[in-house]
Amino acid sequence: MLDVVINTLVIIFACNGIFFFLVGTLGLVRLPDVYTRLHAGTKCDTLGAGSILFALAIYERFSINGLKMIVLAFLVMVMSSTTGHAISHAAYKVGIMPWRKKVSSAFPGEESENVTES
């Protein structure tokens, strides 16, 4: 019984991690600019790698190896979000403007306004 519960939890967390990795990678390829790509890319590490490592920790039944996995997950989360913040901060200070949706030519007035803003 306990085995079934543990295996179910492991599968749920691992699938969660794989899903976030997939979505993050898709976002990295598809999204338009630095900030949105960072938003997608950091999800890979924090949620994806975090929940996969948590799944491994459950799989090890929180033995000493499992606790190491938890520490690793914590480190990965801290470092990934810090690097994401550092990159976006540097990009903002250097002067990269956030992406704006270009309005189609049906409304020429709004389009020109957007262009001057960005």
Next chain:
Amino acid sequence: MKKGVIIFALFLLWVLLVAAVIALPPMGSSETPAYTHVVPRYLEKEVEEGGANNIVTGIILNYRGYDTMGEVTVIFTALICVLAVLGRENIKRHTSKVELSSVEKSVIVKSVVRLLAPFIILFALYIILHGAESPGGGFQGGAILGASVIVFTLTFGFTLGMKKFPLKYRTILESAGPLSFFISGVVALFCGLNFLTYMLPCINHAYQDLVRHLLLLIIEIGIGIGGGTVIGSIFFAMEKVEKE
């Protein structure tokens, strides 16, 4: 004409290399001397002869001690070459606000680095000191030490980095790698043994094992601190700012 000569020379080289490859024993064959003599000897006798439970450490410090001494000297020489080309950094030129990046680091990055830097250094020391028992050793720990210096300097700026890792001490510590090898190797000469022998029969039998571990530890610490300082010094030397 020129092209033909080049092609002919390359063809000759190719023939030579293929002949050399054919003369080699077959790849991965268990008949070669390396597999029939060297590997079993290392695997069976290393713990007893080398004195380290991690066989890799035993091999690089004991059986291949001269090679490792050469490697450490090569790292030291690399630093000397970098310094010959670039020159030492000059702290006086850094009084102006010339930094690596024009962007001031945010509070979050600084806090995280301040929080994690002690753990990075602790991990490096663990790898250096535990190299005889688990994977790791002087080179790996030294690289992590150097990386911690780089992380600190990149985050907190050059002036503070140079203040924390002063040139005065780095000049001495850079030579720690080759120096520790020579110190540990010379000890055997007093017993009338070969250079770089760690098992010394001339002292009391009870202390032999302890002395051997101590000598290996001296070398590991020397390689680690020397390697880390060399990486840090190369980093600082590359950061030198030209006079404007």
Next chain:
Amino acid sequence: MLRSLDILLLIFLLVTAIGVVRTKDLLGASIIFSAYSLIMAIVWQQLSAPDLALTEAAVGAGVTTVLFLIAIGRTVRREDE
């Protein structure tokens, strides 16, 4: 199972190695090289050489990338045609 992981890693290794050589942007090339080192570290681990894996991860992915980036910062970013 693990063999397929090895094959996948080796394919990634080849792709990154070709990418380093083919990229004209030196900044991008050094970042790809750091990814190459990371994959190489996992390959060393798969070949049961954890000592080398540690060295590769610390030196290849960490230190040399920073040194390359500083060198690029002091010179030019794009490779000449």
